[in-house]
Amino acid sequence: MRLYSTTGATRLDDPEHGTFDVDEAGGFNFPDEVSDRLHAFHMGGKAMWESDIERQQRLMSEELERRKDPATLLAAVEQLVKAAQATTVLTAVAAGATESVQGLAAALAAPEGTTPAPAAAPEPVPAPEAAKPSRKRAATKPADQ
Incomplete structure (x- = not known):
């Protein structure tokens, strides 16, 4: 199973299955025995390893919280x-x-001895104005029909 470290681990040495290095996406591809054992590790009530689904849920919730601020x-x-x-x-x-x-x-x-006409100076481009707030207000009661 593919697991991601929540502690920033980049290498894992397992006595039975050898050494595992993190891939470009930040995950590890472990045999099922190793992943089952690692997925159960918690420190201070927080999981030390997370699956693809758990990682996606955590990243989405962090992004939603960031956007609410x-x-x-x-x-x-x-x-x-x-x-x-x-x-x-x-x-x-x-x-x-x-x-x-x-x-x-x-x-x-231009041929020698002649002076070409000067090029026109470029016109300055004005900076965009900041968006103005709308003055429309939402109706507080339904319209009569």
């Missing part, structure tokens, strides 16, 4: 807003660099 949710939204603003700024910088490169290419392609 308003401070965590706010921090995640702020990170998304900052990333969007950074992307907008980088897009504007890239557009300016493209214009400069095109101007240099035109200057190199």
Whole structure:
């Protein structure tokens, strides 16, 4: 059976079955005898080894608890807003660099003794505005029919 260590173990030496190393996913593939024995180990009321199903349930419950926390949710939204603003700024910088490169290419392609027309300056791209809260309110009583 496949087990995962809750203590961070990366290797297990069993006198009867040899040495087992953790795989890329963080689990161990044990023979049934070893997995049955290890799965029963508890320390301080907490299991030291968990199965695939137990691990999935634990990870999902931790994720749900993390998402319930308003401070965590706010921090995640702020990170998304900052990333969007950074992307907008980088897009504007890239557009300016493209214009400069095109101007240099035109200057190199122009015959000697002539001056090419200057390229138009790129227009700045405004940063996205923060979402405004909705002013609509939910009805507190049902509408008349």
